[in-house]
Amino acid sequence: MRYIEPHGHMVSRTTDDYEKMVLAGCAAVCEPAFWAGFDRSGVEGFYDYFCQLTDYEPKRAARFGLPHYCWLCINPKESEDVLLAAGVLEIIPQFMDRPNVLGIGEIGLNKNTRNEIQILERHIDLAARHDQLILVHTPHLEDKFKGTRLILDALQADKRINPGRVIIDHCEEHTIEMVLDAGFWAGITLYPESKTTPARAVDMYELYGQQNIWLNSACDWGKSDPLAVPKTALEMRRRGHSTETIDKLIFQNPARFMSQNPRFQLK
Numbered sequence: 001m002r003y004i005e006p007h008g009h010m011v012s013r014t015t016d017d018y019e020k021m022v023l024a025g026c027a028a029v030c031e032p033a034f035w036a037g038f039d040r041s042g043v044e045g046f047y048d049y050f051c052q053l054t055d056y057e058p059k060r061a062a063r064f065g066l067p068h069y070c071w072l073c074i075n076p077k078e079s080e081d082v083l084l085a086a087g088v089l090e091i092i093p094q095f096m097d098r099p100n101v102l103g104i105g106e107i108g109l110n111k112n113t114r115n116e117i118q119i120l121e122r123h124i125d126l127a128a129r130h131d132q133l134i135l136v137h138t139p140h141l142e143d144k145f146k147g148t149r150l151i152l153d154a155l156q157a158d159k160r161i162n163p164g165r166v167i168i169d170h171c172e173e174h175t176i177e178m179v180l181d182a183g184f185w186a187g188i189t190l191y192p193e194s195k196t197t198p199a200r201a202v203d204m205y206e207l208y209g210q211q212n213i214w215l216n217s218a219c220d221w222g223k224s225d226p227l228a229v230p231k232t233a234l235e236m237r238r239r240g241h242s243t244e245t246i247d248k249l250i251f252q253n254p255a256r257f258m259s260q261n262p263r264f265q266l267k
């Protein structure tokens with residue numbers, strides 16, 4: 001089996017997790033910038049984090065021959081502080097040329113506030129001006145449907161944005177259709193407790209899977225499983241999906257999306 005982990009918060013994982021992922025067939029890992037489990041006290045905290053994502057993590061992954069890519073932004077949760085967010089937006093361009101950077105993400109909304117929407121729009125503008133791919137985080141639980149709608153509206157209002165270059169992640173049964181219908185890519189996040197279980201993910205794939213969908217584990221500091229993608233592949237195999245079908249969902253699809261940035265190379 002071969003797969004790509006297109007959304008893994010590896011800064012919160014151990015080196016042993018890298019090894020387990022490679023042993024399970026991981027061919028590349030991509031790490032969006034996100035909340036660190038705590039609010040950072042200033043722009044310098046993000047400067048250090050971007051150094052970690054563009055320098056230290058690729059080296060840690062390289063010890064196992066695993067290509068590591070990343071995305072840059074200030075996450076929706078900390079974007080509530082618009083002054084802090086403005087400062088972080090200013091330092092992002094100096095990291096954009098680093099060799100493992102794929103685009104802007106994971107941007108989006110957390111509680112659907114005015115401040116979050118303002119910073120989301122500024123990230124969309126930054127991505128458009130620099131012709132970057134975009135990775136979007138959608139809110140949790142009761143905020144998800146409204147938040148996803150607001151995010152699609154913000155993206156569609158900017159005529160420079162090509163939806164084929166944007167992935168809307170953490171889609172669930174009630175949001176995936178509007179995302180795909182609008183021409184965006186859809187991500188399904190596999191989480192043991194919240195978000196989606198492997199069985200629900202395969203159900204969604206069976207309904208919408210011929211389209212632009214990827215699976216990811218998110219694997220952050222919370223209760224999560226860095227092997228959720230290959231475990232879901234086992235669930236697909238159990239249901240009788242072919243090796244080619246599974247390979248398309250967990251390897252070819254994420255590779256196709258990310259290859260829109262020529263920096264993305266598989267060994």
Ligand SMILES: [Zn+2]
Binds near residue numbers: 106137
């Ligand atoms: Zn994430």
